Amino acid sequence: MNGTHLHSVKFRAMGSPCELIIHTSQDAGPELLQLARDRLTQLEQKYSRYRPDSITTRINAAAGTGETVPIDQETLGLLHYADSLHTQSKGLFDITSGVLRRAWDFRSARLPEPKSIEALLPSIGWRRVTWSQAGISLPTPGMELDFGGFVKEYAADQVAQRLRDSGVEHGLVNLGGDIVVIGPQPDGQPWRVGIRHPRQADTALLKLPMTHGAIATSGDYERFMLIDGVRYCHLLNPFTGFPVHSPFASATVIADQCLIAGSFSSLTMLTAETDPDWITRVGLPYLLIDQSMQVLSNMESR
């Protein structure tokens, strides 16, 4: 394409470092980047559990009151998606499991008291939540929804879609490692997406060429603590309240949508404790890094 310029911006959103890169005309670039960031800001404001005016906060504040909090179409779609995730993961992916955060402080380097975890388990259980297009009602006080498990991936898709709708043909959306690629680079070359070394921050273990689609990685290094040589990571089993001990340090999945890629990378980590081959039967390109930093992948042919 003649006359295209590289425009990029780095910023923090949804608790992560983000980067948007697009190739477009000199004039349109800044406006398009702002348009994309506006959509991201909109989603962050809407679903952040830290914001008092978010729908998440309103739903959580009404827990146990019997009140049905009205929801819009987009939130209904996210709940429907969370429901499918819950079903397909046999309950391992549960958007009500965020309350465990109260017991697990990964900066404390101390394991929580078993009692404090047991006290939280009754607040977990997506199947007890009443929801429909009319709204949502959390049945017990203290129960919480947390869209954090997949809203960033969804946001990456939405931001990329907004850019595509605006005519962008070459670009990359990176929201804290959840990446959507909008076409190849202007010279036809693929983007080279780095897969982080799970034990060496800021080091790419390898780079994957991508011209389209999305890639997401779930790793045991995001939030964790090492106690007596055992790694306790942020991926919590909602049935036990304890971290899963995955044979994988990270799981990377490629799909057309970042939401799908992110869901399957999370599910790979959650299910690997009992079924390490789970992802091999899904039919999506994956790249697993085990605890000895060996790479297992079905992507040789890519």
Added chain:
Amino acid sequence: MNQNTTALGSLCAAAALLNSLAGQANANPLTQEYSLDYLTNVYQEGDIPQDKLATGSESRYTINTHLLMGVVPLTEDSQLTITGLHESMTGASPWYVVPGDEGEPAQVMSNATIDEARNQIDLDLYTYHDRSESTLSLSYSKENDYDSVGFGYSGAWRFNNDLTSINFGLNAGQDNIHPTQDDRFPGRVRSEAQNRLGGFVGVSHIMTKNRLVGLSLGTSNQVGYLSDPYKQVWIDGSVAPDARPDRKSLTSLSLMWREYLPAYNAALHTDLAAYQDNWTTTAASLNLAWHQNLPYNWQLVPSMRVYHQTEAAFYSPYYETTRSDGYYSSDYRLSEFTAFSGKLKAVWNWSSFQVKGSYEYYGTQGEHPGLVSYSLYSFGMGATF
């Protein structure tokens, strides 16, 4: 093996649903598309029955309308709608009412000599923002004895996750009339004007995916020459010009209920409205419309409307004595009457083209001999590109 491919299928389906819902939730109403629509109407008033006609033409107005509307995207969040309208009118209109042999009111009609045209242009500048939208409107209408200019602003502010919207608007205008002079009616005004100022505020709320409700309060004030220069009144054997107060204030309340019924793939639109003005006219209306979606991109919309109003304080079909306040009008539009109308509309969409047609019949019941009934035939087509 099957279980996990099911997981992929299931989550892809849920993601597809989410994307379609996200589209609805965040659809930028401005599609950045140009559109062009053409609409033509034939409005045909029914003949006045012989037993209600004192003298003049039996046949009444026929109005042919041609409307062309274009939408032009200006920027990413604004668009301009330009509408041009041409109307040609022929026929006769009610002049005044006289008492019949037994005191029953009988209509005196003009002869079918009216042959006029009206042209109007409207400009609407619409802007959309994440939380609000607004429209600035300008309108100009011209016919041989009449011109009118209007200005409007309306806005909406959305909150509560876009589920609730506050809507508001202001409009103002001036009408100038230079009536055609007629030797038979000396004293007809030569040049008069009226000013209009109105506003409304309302709220609409999406209760569920399938239900939208709304309430709106409106007010309007007209000041100036509010009489009809072509209408006369019969006062104890003499004919005098229609003379109405020079100020009219009205308030209105309307309630809206939209219910989509997935089992029928249809929506029921219900509208209730009440109205009162300082000429002591009160009115109420009920509108029901069934929007039925059909295969092959067809939609059928049968609808019906019932309307009732009381008469204005100074109205009478004719006057046997003079009034101390000097106000007289025998206009059937100020009498007490009930109106019913039924309409059937069909719409067909194909790709970016739309074709629509409708037929409406409107009938009235009341004491005034000049109460109107009409048939309205409409055909339109449009395209976006």
